[in-house]
Amino acid sequence: MIASMDVFMWVSFALFALGVAGIAASRHIIMTLMSAEIALSGAVVAAASIFRFIGGNEILPLLFTIWAIAATEAVAAVVFYRYMSKHEADFDVSRLSKTKE
Amino acid sequence: MIYEAFVALLGLMAIASGLAIFLLKDVLHSVLALVALFLSSSALLIMLGQPLLAIVQLFIMVGGISTFVFAGVASAPKSEFAHVEWSTLIAVAALLFLSAGAALMSIPGGNGSNVLTRFTLSGSFNGHIAELYVILLGLLGVAIGGIALLRQIGRKGVAA
Numbered sequence: 717m718i719a720s721m722d723v724f725m726w727v728s729f730a731l732f733a734l735g736v737a738g739i740a741a742s743r744h745i746i747m748t749l750m751s752a753e754i755a756l757s758g759a760v761v762a763a764a765s766i767f768r769f770i771g772g773n774e775i776l777p778l779l780f781t782i783w784a785i786a787a788t789e790a791v792a793a794v795v796f797y798r799y800m801s802k803h804e805a806d807f808d809v810s811r812l813s814k815t816k817e
Numbered sequence: 818m819i820y821e822a823f824v825a826l827l828g829l830m831a832i833a834s835g836l837a838i839f840l841l842k843d844v845l846h847s848v849l850a851l852v853a854l855f856l857s858s859s860a861l862l863i864m865l866g867q868p869l870l871a872i873v874q875l876f877i878m879v880g881g882i883s884t885f886v887f888a889g890v891a892s893a894p895k896s897e898f899a900h901v902e903w904s905t906l907i908a909v910a911a912l913l914f915l916s917a918g919a920a921l922m923s924i925p926g927g928n929g930s931n932v933l934t935r936f937t938l939s940g941s942f943n944g945h946i947a948e949l950y951v952i953l954l955g956l957l958g959v960a961i962g963g964i965a966l967l968r969q970i971g972r973k974g975v976a977a
Contacts (some may be wrong), residue, residue, distance in 0.1 A: 727936070733914035737910035738906060740909045741901045766892070783878070794890070
């Protein structure tokens with residue numbers, strides 16, 4: 717027995733809204749990354765529930781694309797974070813100034 | 818009924834984990850909350866009857882991404898500023914959730930359905946597998962390049 721689609725869609729909407737809001741409101745660079753991961757998790761749940769309840773067999777390419785995007789931006793963000801911490805840069809994105817020469 | 822209640826409980830756990838990411842002051846603790854979020858979404862995939870996707874989600878998101886981010890921020894100092902602007906977070910999240918979710922779920926589609934249940938997939942991904950593989954290979958290249966850059970930074974630093 718599977719629960720109805722509505723519950724999964726509301727959960728995915730909530731996660732996606734929380735993720736996008738986190739990207740808009742975050743001041744720490746790692747918080748921005750994790751907000752994007754929240755949004756992508758919501759997208760995974762939404763995609764899986766749509767394919768489960770409506771139909772279609774091609775879910776794996778879509779989900780692997782989403783997972784690849786999440787993994788790549790996690791790598792890129794951690795690389796930037798390590799670079800910034802090595803150069804003692806401020807992680808508060810609201811204080812970012814012009815790039816120095 | 819009990820299945821819907823369990824799905825709702827898992828959903829609440831996922832949302833609570835997402836909120837905990839912003840509530841916790843230490844970045845390392847926030848990463849642990851992110852791991853809890855991935856575990857909850859993996860459990861939701863099991864409730865959707867997709868155990869393979871749940872296992873792949875565990876491998877990739879928890880075993881791969883979370884471990885990498887955890888190792889990357891393990892030496893993070895305690896930040897002296899608030900991680901998030903709460904007024905912006907609440908306003909944007911409420912606006913998105915109420916407008917997008919309520920609008921999509923409430924548009925009538927006839928016979929008691931809504932716009933989401935009326936949605937049908939006319940095409941298929943089979944004709945676009947090649948493009949997807951190109952995209953994935955490009956993303957893999959970005960990931961490998963990022964790891965190589967990280968190793969270089971760790972070894973001898975980058976000239977300012």
